[in-house]
Amino acid sequence: MSKSQNEEQTNGDTSTHDDELLNGNDRMEWTVAVEHNKERIDKYITESMDNVSRSQVQLWIGDGFVTVNGAKVKANTKLSEGDLVELLIPEPTTVEIIAEDIPLEVVYEDSDLIVINKQRGLVVHPAPGHTSGTLVNALMYHCKDLSGINGELRPGIVHRIDKDTSGLIMAAKNDRAHASLAAQLKEHSVNRRYIALVHGHLSHDQGTIDAPIGRDTNDRKMYTVTERNSKHAVTHFTVTERINDYTLLELKLETGRTHQIRVHMKFIGHPLVGDPTYGRNKGIKMQGQALHAAILGFVHPTTGEYLEFTAPLPQDMEDVLASLRSR
Numbered sequence: 199m200s201k202s203q204n205e206e207q208t209n210g211d212t213s214t215h216d217d218e219l220l221n222g223n224d225r226m227e228w229t230v231a232v233e234h235n236k237e238r239i240d241k242y243i244t245e246s247m248d249n250v251s252r253s254q255v256q257l258w259i260g261d262g263f264v265t266v267n268g269a270k271v272k273a274n275t276k277l278s279e280g281d282l283v284e285l286l287i288p289e290p291t292t293v294e295i296i297a298e299d300i301p302l303e304v305v306y307e308d309s310d311l312i313v314i315n316k317q318r319g320l321v322v323h324p325a326p327g328h329t330s331g332t333l334v335n336a337l338m339y340h341c342k343d344l345s346g347i348n349g350e351l352r353p354g355i356v357h358r359i360d361k362d363t364s365g366l367i368m369a370a371k372n373d374r375a376h377a378s379l380a381a382q383l384k385e386h387s388v389n390r391r392y393i394a395l396v397h398g399h400l401s402h403d404q405g406t407i408d409a410p411i412g413r414d415t416n417d418r419k420m421y422t423v424t425e426r427n428s429k430h431a432v433t434h435f436t437v438t439e440r441i442n443d444y445t446l447l448e449l450k451l452e453t454g455r456t457h458q459i460r461v462h463m464k465f466i467g468h469p470l471v472g473d474p475t476y477g478r479n480k481g482i483k484m485q486g487q488a489l490h491a492a493i494l495g496f497v498h499p500t501t502g503e504y505l506e507f508t509a510p511l512p513q514d515m516e517d518v519l520a521s522l523r524s525r
Contacts, residue, residue, distance in 0.1 A: 228283045230279055230282075233416065240256050242283065243285060245418045298335040301317075302314050302340055306507055310370070311370050311379065312354075312371065315364070315366055316359060316363075322359065345371060354369035356380055359491050360457065360487075362485070363487060364491070365489075365491025368496070378499030379496060388496045389496070391450050391491075392449045393490045394446075394449055394487075394488060395470070395488035397444060397468055398444070398467065400445050400447070405435055407432070409431060411424070411455045411461050413427065420457075431462065441522040463476075464476040471487070472484030473486075473487035474487070484515075490509070492508060492510075
Protein backbone atom coordinates (compact mmCIF):
# COMPACT_ATOMS: atom_id res chain seq x y z
CA MET A 199 0.00 0.00 0.00
CA SER A 200 1.49 3.25 -1.10
CA LYS A 201 0.89 6.39 0.94
CA SER A 202 1.15 10.12 0.42
CA GLN A 203 0.59 13.03 2.76
CA ASN A 204 -3.09 13.42 1.97
CA GLU A 205 -4.08 10.08 0.54
CA GLU A 206 -3.83 6.43 1.37
CA GLN A 207 -4.21 4.05 -1.54
CA THR A 208 -3.89 0.37 -2.40
CA ASN A 209 -3.56 -1.00 -5.89
CA GLY A 210 -4.31 -4.41 -7.31
CA ASP A 211 -5.18 -6.33 -10.43
CA THR A 212 -8.65 -5.83 -11.78
CA SER A 213 -11.47 -7.55 -13.57
CA THR A 214 -14.28 -5.89 -15.47
CA HIS A 215 -17.50 -7.39 -14.12
CA ASP A 216 -19.75 -6.14 -11.35
CA ASP A 217 -20.78 -8.49 -8.58
CA GLU A 218 -24.15 -9.79 -9.82
CA LEU A 219 -27.00 -11.80 -8.39
CA LEU A 220 -27.22 -15.41 -9.50
CA ASN A 221 -29.75 -16.11 -12.23
CA GLY A 222 -30.80 -19.38 -13.82
CA ASN A 223 -28.19 -21.00 -16.07
CA ASP A 224 -25.28 -19.15 -14.44
CA ARG A 225 -22.14 -21.28 -14.36
CA MET A 226 -19.78 -21.31 -11.40
CA GLU A 227 -16.45 -23.07 -11.08
CA TRP A 228 -13.77 -23.58 -8.45
CA THR A 229 -10.36 -25.22 -8.38
CA VAL A 230 -9.88 -27.20 -5.17
CA ALA A 231 -7.03 -25.99 -2.96
CA VAL A 232 -4.90 -28.35 -0.90
CA GLU A 233 -6.68 -27.51 2.37
CA HIS A 234 -9.93 -28.94 0.96
CA ASN A 235 -8.44 -32.27 -0.08
CA LYS A 236 -10.83 -35.13 0.82
CA GLU A 237 -13.70 -32.71 1.58
CA ARG A 238 -17.19 -33.75 0.48
CA ILE A 239 -18.40 -32.07 -2.69
CA ASP A 240 -21.75 -30.98 -1.15
CA LYS A 241 -20.03 -29.36 1.82
CA TYR A 242 -17.46 -27.66 -0.44
CA ILE A 243 -20.08 -26.03 -2.70
CA THR A 244 -22.33 -24.99 0.20
CA GLU A 245 -19.47 -23.17 1.89
CA SER A 246 -18.45 -21.57 -1.42
CA MET A 247 -21.80 -19.86 -1.99
CA ASP A 248 -23.94 -17.29 -0.21
CA ASN A 249 -27.50 -18.09 0.90
CA VAL A 250 -27.59 -21.64 -0.45
CA SER A 251 -28.42 -24.60 1.80
CA ARG A 252 -26.63 -27.93 1.77
CA SER A 253 -29.91 -29.67 0.87
CA GLN A 254 -30.26 -27.42 -2.19
CA VAL A 255 -26.71 -28.27 -3.28
CA GLN A 256 -27.44 -31.98 -2.83
CA LEU A 257 -30.50 -31.63 -5.07
CA TRP A 258 -28.38 -29.95 -7.76
CA ILE A 259 -25.81 -32.76 -7.51
CA GLY A 260 -28.53 -35.41 -7.75
CA ASP A 261 -30.02 -33.71 -10.81
CA GLY A 262 -26.64 -33.70 -12.58
CA PHE A 263 -25.90 -29.95 -12.41
CA VAL A 264 -22.52 -30.50 -10.72
CA THR A 265 -19.42 -32.04 -12.27
CA VAL A 266 -15.89 -32.68 -11.06
CA ASN A 267 -13.32 -32.70 -13.85
CA GLY A 268 -16.20 -32.99 -16.31
CA ALA A 269 -17.86 -36.00 -14.70
CA LYS A 270 -21.12 -36.11 -12.73
CA VAL A 271 -20.70 -37.05 -9.07
CA LYS A 272 -22.58 -38.03 -5.92
CA ALA A 273 -23.10 -35.77 -2.92
CA ASN A 274 -20.60 -37.73 -0.83
CA THR A 275 -17.82 -37.61 -3.44
CA LYS A 276 -14.50 -36.63 -1.85
CA LEU A 277 -12.47 -33.95 -3.61
CA SER A 278 -8.77 -33.88 -4.39
CA GLU A 279 -6.41 -30.93 -4.71
CA GLY A 280 -6.59 -29.46 -8.22
CA ASP A 281 -10.05 -30.84 -9.04
CA LEU A 282 -12.18 -28.57 -11.22
CA VAL A 283 -15.67 -28.25 -9.72
CA GLU A 284 -18.37 -26.85 -12.00
CA LEU A 285 -21.97 -25.96 -11.15
CA LEU A 286 -24.64 -24.93 -13.65
CA ILE A 287 -27.34 -23.06 -11.73
CA PRO A 288 -30.64 -24.38 -13.11
CA GLU A 289 -33.58 -22.18 -13.93
CA PRO A 290 -35.53 -21.67 -10.70
CA THR A 291 -38.62 -23.75 -10.14
CA THR A 292 -41.82 -22.05 -9.11
CA VAL A 293 -41.54 -20.75 -5.56
CA GLU A 294 -44.34 -18.92 -3.84
CA ILE A 295 -43.13 -15.74 -2.16
CA ILE A 296 -45.78 -14.44 0.20
CA ALA A 297 -46.43 -10.73 0.70
CA GLU A 298 -45.89 -9.86 4.36
CA ASP A 299 -46.89 -6.78 6.33
CA ILE A 300 -43.37 -5.90 7.52
CA PRO A 301 -42.91 -2.23 8.47
CA LEU A 302 -40.95 -0.21 5.92
CA GLU A 303 -39.62 3.34 6.05
CA VAL A 304 -40.45 4.64 2.58
CA VAL A 305 -38.25 7.58 1.62
CA TYR A 306 -39.57 8.03 -1.94
CA GLU A 307 -42.06 6.27 -4.19
CA ASP A 308 -43.64 6.72 -7.60
CA SER A 309 -44.93 4.47 -10.38
CA ASP A 310 -41.40 3.45 -11.44
CA LEU A 311 -39.46 2.89 -8.24
CA ILE A 312 -39.33 2.97 -4.47
CA VAL A 313 -36.53 3.98 -2.10
CA ILE A 314 -36.47 2.40 1.37
CA ASN A 315 -34.45 3.21 4.48
CA LYS A 316 -33.80 -0.44 5.42
CA GLN A 317 -33.57 -1.35 9.09
CA ARG A 318 -30.59 -3.31 10.39
CA GLY A 319 -31.30 -7.05 10.54
CA LEU A 320 -33.58 -7.21 7.50
CA VAL A 321 -32.43 -9.56 4.71
CA VAL A 322 -32.95 -8.04 1.25
CA HIS A 323 -34.28 -11.01 -0.72
CA PRO A 324 -35.36 -14.63 -0.20
CA ALA A 325 -33.09 -17.57 -0.90
CA PRO A 326 -33.89 -21.25 -1.49
CA GLY A 327 -35.29 -22.62 1.75
CA HIS A 328 -35.74 -19.14 3.27
CA THR A 329 -38.66 -17.40 1.61
CA SER A 330 -40.10 -15.13 4.31
CA GLY A 331 -39.24 -12.16 6.49
CA THR A 332 -37.25 -10.29 3.82
CA LEU A 333 -37.41 -6.87 2.20
CA VAL A 334 -38.91 -8.52 -0.89
CA ASN A 335 -41.78 -9.96 1.16
CA ALA A 336 -42.39 -6.48 2.57
CA LEU A 337 -42.20 -4.80 -0.84
CA MET A 338 -44.68 -7.28 -2.31
CA TYR A 339 -47.18 -6.32 0.39
CA HIS A 340 -46.54 -2.59 0.01
CA CYS A 341 -46.17 -2.20 -3.76
CA LYS A 342 -48.15 -4.97 -5.47
CA ASP A 343 -46.10 -4.29 -8.63
CA LEU A 344 -42.37 -5.02 -8.95
CA SER A 345 -40.02 -5.69 -11.85
CA GLY A 346 -39.37 -9.31 -12.80
CA ILE A 347 -35.89 -9.08 -14.32
CA ASN A 348 -34.13 -10.75 -11.39
CA GLY A 349 -36.59 -13.64 -11.12
CA GLU A 350 -39.25 -14.69 -8.67
CA LEU A 351 -36.97 -14.71 -5.62
CA ARG A 352 -35.77 -11.14 -6.21
CA PRO A 353 -38.62 -9.11 -7.75
CA GLY A 354 -37.72 -5.43 -7.97
CA ILE A 355 -34.26 -5.87 -6.47
CA VAL A 356 -31.67 -3.81 -8.34
CA HIS A 357 -28.86 -3.87 -5.74
CA ARG A 358 -28.30 -5.16 -2.22
CA ILE A 359 -26.96 -4.08 1.12
CA ASP A 360 -26.00 -6.57 3.82
CA LYS A 361 -28.54 -7.83 6.34
CA ASP A 362 -26.83 -6.01 9.22
CA THR A 363 -26.19 -2.79 7.28
CA SER A 364 -28.89 -0.15 7.55
CA GLY A 365 -29.83 2.53 5.07
CA LEU A 366 -31.01 3.40 1.60
CA ILE A 367 -31.85 0.84 -1.06
CA MET A 368 -33.89 1.27 -4.24
CA ALA A 369 -36.22 -1.19 -5.95
CA ALA A 370 -37.83 -1.07 -9.39
CA LYS A 371 -41.55 -1.42 -10.09
CA ASN A 372 -41.23 -2.31 -13.77
CA ASP A 373 -38.63 -3.83 -16.09
CA ARG A 374 -37.91 -0.58 -17.92
CA ALA A 375 -37.05 1.22 -14.69
CA HIS A 376 -35.04 -1.79 -13.52
CA ALA A 377 -32.94 -1.81 -16.69
CA SER A 378 -32.20 1.92 -16.35
CA LEU A 379 -31.18 1.72 -12.69
CA ALA A 380 -29.10 -1.42 -13.26
CA ALA A 381 -27.28 0.29 -16.14
CA GLN A 382 -26.43 3.25 -13.89
CA LEU A 383 -25.02 0.89 -11.28
CA LYS A 384 -22.94 -0.86 -13.92
CA GLU A 385 -21.60 2.47 -15.16
CA HIS A 386 -20.76 3.48 -11.54
CA SER A 387 -22.83 6.65 -11.91
CA VAL A 388 -25.05 6.00 -8.88
CA ASN A 389 -23.96 8.09 -5.89
CA ARG A 390 -23.71 5.73 -2.92
CA ARG A 391 -22.25 7.10 0.29
CA TYR A 392 -21.99 5.29 3.60
CA ILE A 393 -21.24 6.30 7.18
CA ALA A 394 -19.06 3.88 9.13
CA LEU A 395 -17.44 3.75 12.55
CA VAL A 396 -14.12 1.91 12.49
CA HIS A 397 -11.47 0.88 14.99
CA GLY A 398 -8.34 3.02 15.33
CA HIS A 399 -7.25 6.39 13.96
CA LEU A 400 -6.77 6.69 10.20
CA SER A 401 -3.64 8.69 9.53
CA HIS A 402 -5.04 10.42 6.43
CA ASP A 403 -8.10 12.65 6.21
CA GLN A 404 -8.94 11.31 2.76
CA GLY A 405 -7.94 8.28 0.76
CA THR A 406 -8.77 5.62 -1.78
CA ILE A 407 -8.59 1.88 -1.39
CA ASP A 408 -8.11 0.28 -4.80
CA ALA A 409 -7.74 -3.44 -4.14
CA PRO A 410 -9.39 -6.46 -5.84
CA ILE A 411 -11.78 -8.60 -3.83
CA GLY A 412 -12.39 -12.33 -4.11
CA ARG A 413 -13.42 -15.25 -1.93
CA ASP A 414 -11.15 -16.18 0.95
CA THR A 415 -9.64 -19.59 0.16
CA ASN A 416 -9.50 -20.42 3.86
CA ASP A 417 -13.18 -19.61 4.46
CA ARG A 418 -15.23 -19.46 1.29
CA LYS A 419 -18.13 -17.63 2.95
CA MET A 420 -15.80 -14.69 3.53
CA TYR A 421 -14.17 -12.30 1.09
CA THR A 422 -10.69 -10.85 1.11
CA VAL A 423 -8.30 -8.69 -0.88
CA THR A 424 -6.61 -11.07 -3.30
CA GLU A 425 -5.18 -11.22 -6.80
CA ARG A 426 -6.69 -14.67 -7.39
CA ASN A 427 -10.16 -14.96 -8.99
CA SER A 428 -10.94 -11.43 -7.84
CA LYS A 429 -12.86 -8.40 -9.07
CA HIS A 430 -11.86 -4.76 -9.27
CA ALA A 431 -12.99 -2.86 -6.16
CA VAL A 432 -12.57 0.82 -5.28
CA THR A 433 -13.67 2.60 -2.09
CA HIS A 434 -13.05 6.30 -1.34
CA PHE A 435 -13.08 7.52 2.25
CA THR A 436 -13.14 10.84 4.12
CA VAL A 437 -12.58 11.17 7.85
CA THR A 438 -15.38 13.14 9.50
CA GLU A 439 -14.43 12.68 13.16
CA ARG A 440 -11.80 10.98 15.32
CA ILE A 441 -13.19 9.91 18.70
CA ASN A 442 -10.92 8.27 21.27
CA ASP A 443 -9.63 5.12 19.56
CA TYR A 444 -12.23 5.20 16.79
CA THR A 445 -12.79 7.05 13.50
CA LEU A 446 -16.06 8.06 11.86
CA LEU A 447 -15.90 7.92 8.07
CA GLU A 448 -17.91 8.81 5.01
CA LEU A 449 -17.25 6.27 2.27
CA LYS A 450 -18.12 6.48 -1.42
CA LEU A 451 -18.44 3.29 -3.43
CA GLU A 452 -17.04 3.34 -6.94
CA THR A 453 -17.73 -0.37 -7.40
CA GLY A 454 -20.22 -2.63 -5.63
CA ARG A 455 -18.63 -5.89 -4.53
CA THR A 456 -20.00 -8.20 -1.88
CA HIS A 457 -18.89 -6.96 1.59
CA GLN A 458 -16.70 -4.36 -0.15
CA ILE A 459 -16.48 -1.72 2.59
CA ARG A 460 -16.11 -4.33 5.32
CA VAL A 461 -13.30 -6.13 3.48
CA HIS A 462 -11.48 -2.94 2.46
CA MET A 463 -11.53 -1.47 5.95
CA LYS A 464 -10.20 -4.69 7.44
CA PHE A 465 -7.50 -4.71 4.74
CA ILE A 466 -6.11 -1.33 5.82
CA GLY A 467 -6.24 -2.30 9.49
CA HIS A 468 -9.40 -0.40 10.50
CA PRO A 469 -12.28 -2.92 10.62
CA LEU A 470 -15.83 -1.81 11.23
CA VAL A 471 -17.10 -1.65 14.80
CA GLY A 472 -19.50 -4.51 15.49
CA ASP A 473 -18.68 -6.44 12.31
CA PRO A 474 -19.30 -10.10 13.25
CA THR A 475 -17.26 -11.42 10.30
CA TYR A 476 -14.41 -8.99 9.65
CA GLY A 477 -14.28 -7.01 12.90
CA ARG A 478 -12.53 -7.29 16.26
CA ASN A 479 -14.04 -8.99 19.27
CA LYS A 480 -13.30 -6.14 21.63
CA GLY A 481 -14.60 -2.73 22.60
CA ILE A 482 -18.07 -1.64 21.49
CA LYS A 483 -20.74 -4.29 21.02
CA MET A 484 -23.43 -3.85 18.37
CA GLN A 485 -25.97 -6.06 16.68
CA GLY A 486 -24.22 -5.97 13.33
CA GLN A 487 -21.62 -3.66 11.84
CA ALA A 488 -21.65 0.11 12.34
CA LEU A 489 -22.35 0.79 8.66
CA HIS A 490 -25.18 2.90 7.25
CA ALA A 491 -26.06 3.64 3.62
CA ALA A 492 -26.69 7.35 4.16
CA ILE A 493 -26.91 8.83 0.64
CA LEU A 494 -28.32 7.41 -2.58
CA GLY A 495 -28.41 9.44 -5.79
CA PHE A 496 -29.40 8.43 -9.32
CA VAL A 497 -31.10 9.61 -12.50
CA HIS A 498 -34.82 8.90 -12.60
CA PRO A 499 -35.50 6.31 -15.36
CA THR A 500 -38.47 8.22 -16.79
CA THR A 501 -37.99 11.92 -16.10
CA GLY A 502 -34.20 12.04 -16.42
CA GLU A 503 -34.07 14.14 -13.25
CA TYR A 504 -31.24 13.51 -10.79
CA LEU A 505 -32.67 12.44 -7.44
CA GLU A 506 -30.70 12.23 -4.20
CA PHE A 507 -31.89 10.97 -0.84
CA THR A 508 -30.39 11.06 2.65
CA ALA A 509 -31.17 8.83 5.62
CA PRO A 510 -30.11 9.79 9.15
CA LEU A 511 -28.01 7.45 11.25
CA PRO A 512 -29.98 4.73 13.05
CA GLN A 513 -30.46 5.14 16.77
CA ASP A 514 -27.98 2.42 17.74
CA MET A 515 -25.15 4.17 15.90
CA GLU A 516 -26.16 7.54 17.36
CA ASP A 517 -26.09 6.00 20.84
CA VAL A 518 -22.60 4.55 20.32
CA LEU A 519 -21.27 7.88 19.06
CA ALA A 520 -22.83 9.77 21.97
CA SER A 521 -21.24 7.33 24.42
CA LEU A 522 -17.81 7.72 22.81
CA ARG A 523 -18.01 11.52 22.77
CA SER A 524 -18.92 11.62 26.45
CA ARG A 525 -15.83 9.69 27.58
